[in-house]
Ligand SMILES: [Fe+2]
């Protein structure tokens with residue numbers, strides 16, 4: 072079968088001002104302009120967004136899921152990074 | 167349901183339990199499923215899990231896309247502008263559902279073109295419910311009420327299925343389905359307040375769609391071949407028969423309010439079970455339609471293939487336009 076597929080774009084939508092853009096899915100489109108248009112039709116038919124980002128999927132660099140331990144475990148034993156690590160006298164513990 | 171053909175025994179694939187490719191990864195995978203956690207696209211997963219998901223999600227996507235056809239049939243003949251706008255929005259939603267789901271399937275390493283090719287060649291299945299014709303305007307109401315109603319019943323548990331991208335697509339879909347069911351019921355209420363002839367149209371549509379709707383839940387649990395493994399994988403959380411019972415129980419009251427009867431003399435409340443009993447399902451008809459013997463199937467696929475082929479020049483031109491633009495930009499730089 073001949074491959075003439077439109078490239079894949081990842082879609083990020085800001086649902087309202089004050090919030091981050093959040094990944095909500097992907098679309099196929101031949102170029103950036105149409106990717107935005109398609110994303111509008113597919114993901115914001117009910118005012119789910121006020122702003123859309125599209126990024127061509129193969130431009131995204133992702134961490135390797137197999138490297139999860141090396142990347143994320145070192146934070147596990149650093150409990151002193153959390154406020155709850157510090158037990159203060161009762162009178163001031165709400166600090 | 168929309169993936170009922172999953173219950174069909176496969177000739178080649180899925181022969182017995184899979185070989186464990188990596189016991190350590192497998193153990194991690196099992197533990198995560200058992201803990202009710204999610205598997206994400208790039209995570210390790212057993213090959214059979216991946217294949218089952220591709221099959222289920224794409225079958226579901228195909229059903230949404232083919233499902234646009236029987237209703238699209240009535241867009242130009244909607245009785246009022248209001249009903250036309252509603253139906254357009256509903257059919258557009260179904261197209262959207264298909265797209266969310268194709269995107270979810272693609273995260274498993276299959277291309278959109280491969281998925282469409284499987285549909286167009288007849289290799290992939292879609293829900294047989296969409297092979298029935300929509301004969302009158304009342305069919306549009308009954309599809310919303312019963313067919314989308316049955317779909318909701320089946321799809322809510324999928325919002326918590328173990329594969330993250332599928333679960334998230336389902337959350338989005340379920341949010342939109344409620345509109346589909348309510349607009350259908352609302353349309354029928356309006357017709358029931360109309361003339362005697364309109365009321366007869368509604369009853370006739372109910373008579374034709376009732377059995378196909380409850381068949382949407384697939385074969386009885388004892389005859390369902392893939393359910394056990396799917397339950398183990400957290401893909402299927404509630405059995406076909408339990409979902410069907412839930413649907414029947416919920417629908418009886420709605421029929422009463424509407425003023426129609428179901429074409430099943432054995433449908434009645436069973437106080438002992440706390441559920442409604444209903445008559446035996448004609449599975450021969452079900453398998454006949456699932457396996458694509460019928461004019462409906464031929465017509466639906468032909469319409470799909472024609473739309474795809476007629477659109478080929480647009481897809482090619484758009485790609486070529488972008489290629490030229492990128493080349494110009496490159497030259498200017
Ligand atoms: Fe849908």
Ligand SMILES: [Fe+2]
Pocket residue numbers: 260314317343346
């Ligand atoms: Fe729907």
